[in-house]
Amino acid sequence: MRDATSNPSGDISATSGDGPLAVEATAWLVRLASGEATSEDAAALQRWRSQSSAHRQAFAEAKLLWEVLGPAGDMVRERAKVSAVQALVATNVIASRRNVKLGRRAFLGGALAASVAAVGYVGARPPFRLWPSPGELTADYRTGTGERQTIALADDVSIVMNTQTSIDIRSGAAGTRAFELIDGEAAVTAKASFEVFAANGRVTASSARFSLRRDQASVCVTCLEGAVRVNRHDQLVEVLTGQQVVYDDNGFRPVAPIDVAVASAWERGQLIFRHEPLARVVQELNRYRPGKIVLLNDRLGERDVVATFQLSRIDEAVVNLAQTFSARLRRLPGGMVLLS
Template structure:
């Protein structure tokens, strides 16, 4: 197999810059500031985004190598065992498989921009890919449905069975179960009793929605009990107040729809990105706060993008790697 990310002769300046970004990612030297700089670089010019998308495709070999390392050495995923910076040399690109795998492992622990699953997600018991949904039976009376980009680990704390929601969104149906079922996400824990409920864990925030029955949500800052069509949000610091939802505002992904009610366009774009490969980029930042109300079919997101484009008078440019620029 040819070594990954080998730099051929004759690369353009932009292609060399894209490779430099990928090398920096692979070496595990990306900071939050670097991530923002990379995001801005991709947005500055469509050619930048296309070049980076092409470099990302080559990253697959590095990611595969990282998975092998994690499988053979689970301790590599622990933050205190994180490898130090790797100084890339020609020898490393021409066959240093160990260096490639180590660098891939480092970047898998804290992937910048969410471009690939983290090490913790890769070690989950169950995980879904972009656009995939999956149904699981955990026990005789408990069913769990995983939405797109969702990772869970099966767990049991004391006598209460449950799951750890590492990332993504899940729906729990245990209306006929004889014992409680718990979902741990972020800083909190939701425990259902003969209930149907959903938990969403994205962007350092957790949202718990009760569909039927009772759900107790415990957080270091307090606890609440949800009844049907009630919802609560929390982060690492605080638990928000409980809100009541009407039928139109209940999560619709299980029925195959994304529902938005006066949702900022920037948030709509981010939600669409969870369901598709590549990246939808809103170049017209002045429109990010404009409200969007509507219902889009998950299996027809290209139509949703076209509707957004038409509604806001945007131009869409399709680039390699599933990158779509709206400007």
């Protein structure tokens, strides 16, 4: 494998995800999932992995991607089977066999996008947000990865939708204007009475600037100016300027102070982190770029980050983080990036 110093393109990735070791590692996974793997195969795999740390790393990365991809990509996996076995036979990793029955869990890193159209897997939350959920598909407004959109409901109410956000316009109590946050994050500037619904909760404001972020059943409400009231079932919480509250199926968490400039940075096209663990930073970056950044080192994920990134140059953030922490960065097809 190459490191940053031997890569003439200047990219600090090592070998690409479709290199020889990656193909062989994928082929091993195909064989192990076939239901016909033998003890000789297991011993041969151990010999293959023991050849070098690069072999072990390739197998670990292929296994990780196999697991996180989940059920997406059935058609692509079918296409992967023949090439994977051919790779093993061609490199003498395993002996050629007739009528090899392959499992359905083969992985082909080069065609993540094609897997979206290949499966009818729309009943659950999509892996890596590769396609919209049913609720998002029927939303009145929706933004894609890395997109922002401003909606003026009237002269006195405006909404800024952040990346991967879906909302439905509806009526609130007594005919007041309102919307439901289906998923994602939105900032609201209201100069008149206004309501927002999200995950069995309701936010009410009459003259305020606030934001909501919904991650499935968890909702975070941040008051940027003025005051808002948050109702959930029979509980009511008031949130003032510079405060934030989170609620989920377990109820409200305590109201906490926040830095307004940090919380609203995305509206200005920035991401600001002040002493956040790298794992949390990576999780946030994944909202704004296609594919997925995967941390392979738990200790690396604990490193402290103080940084400001421009959303218009989000990929530079990944490179900067890798350089700052002397981490190994490897790019794979489909926008996948491995940090270790």
